[in-house]
Amino acid sequence: MAASTKKSKLEQTVVILLLILGGIVVSVPFIWMISSSFKPESEVLAIPPTLFPKNPTLENYINLFTNMNFLLYLKNTLIVVIFSFLGLLFNAMAGYGFAKFNFKGREKIFYLVLATMMIPGQVTMIPVYLLLNSMGLTNTMAGIVLPGLAVAFSIFLFRQFMTTIPTDLIEAARLDGAGEFYIFFRLVMPIAKPIFAVQGILTFIAGWNSFLWPLIIANDQSLYTLSVGLSLLKGQYANNFALQMAGAAFMVVPIVIIFSLFQKYIVEGFTMSGIK
Template sequence: MAIEQSGSKAGSGEKAFQWTIGILLTLGGLLMLLPFVWMILSSFKLEAEVKQIPPTLWPQQFTLENFRNLFDNMAFGVYLKNTLIIVLFSFFGLFLNAMAGYGFAKFQFKGRRVLFYLVLATMMIPGQVTMIPVYLILNQMNLTNTMTGIVLPGLVGAFAIFLFRQFMMTIPDELLEATRLDGAGEFRTFLQIVLPISTPILAVQAILTFIGGWNSFLWPLIIANDEKLYTLSVGLSLLKGQNESQFALQMAGSAFMVVPIIIIFIIFQKYIIDNYTISGIK
């Protein structure tokens, strides 16, 4: 009897602990979301309402004037076009990464292991270290202050090549040999067999590629001198510097920048987490 009572007390104590942890995590999540909610709602407020004290969470009068101002007076349409171009070329680079991973995984050639280790070694070098050499090379090629100079260094990446290689090594060689015996060339085999099988890792890398391209900031800021080549991140930085007192306008620019990333993450967070499970290195 005493054992049953002690067991019930332990069970109730464990449930109380779980409830306490759940409540604390919920409160923490709400506190974390509050700045994002305030930013999004403030983007629809008038400037006077954003500055009023005490502040209001829900807009007294919804307005799209801040967003119109972004595109009419702040050249956000140009920044959006440049960002989408970078994202588009990043997806082309994703295709090149997949091809490189396929080559390392399924082709036997002299120096393959050494070359693959060299690719992995580039992951040990911080991007800030290579920026100056890459800038000097592009300057010699007259590609500075051009869209080509912005997108070219980011077309391929060692991490993506590594992930594709590790995943494609699990594809049975017999399947590829059967495809070749049916008369398919290597490129057709890659397109019709390897890529469809690699859809999970391809989808994950596509999501991360979109997020990386959408958030591109430092390299476009370094390589481009013309404001017509700036991205949304660079434009948002300019907006904050040139309109320090216009908080509603800044909230609109920040919301326009952040909301697509939040939506992408909410929809595809399962695949993003699975990516790091597959990689086994993070």
């Protein structure tokens, strides 16, 4: 028994050490990015390299907002994120409808929604672009945000979660005279907080990192998002690695903070949505 206990502790120690080593290896590029963003341009290319800046400076971040219009890109990105959250509400309503309403063709329509998950986004970009172009919405903020309002995966997760809500509870609310919108906002949404939390995090990450579609639909730099603005650094300031690191850090750090604070909700949300 004692030998078995020692073996178990040894295995745990080895696993912990491997995890620590792996964490350090994965963290080094991130630490290097953050550190380099505070270095003068000359120090980034110094030999031997320094992990931490000898002469810390905020000049790189100041240049992002004064010379690279990153404040405008930030505003556009926040607009995309806000409308993505509006789309999240619509997806929740769709999931609730598929879960709790009986209507003709419900299952067929739901399977059609699931089928769209199997189509790569790159395949639908040209048809969506042509559709928006015929509506005069290319090179507009509306053209950027509209395609992201409906997400099949989000509808699927909401539907899976809301099937677990007792139908008797909803029927009781209807018998008490509650309207459908009142039931959804005052009864269903509080119960569905876990799935709203995980979908909110994923929606924020997707909106914050939006790159390909804004790049395709927008010809005017005043409509670019942070990701597109970051790609411009490679062309306009290809040799200024400190400025590129500052732009990358500005993009990545909010995502890391959000994910670190709410990562437990992602696991709980997937678990409670019935994904096996």
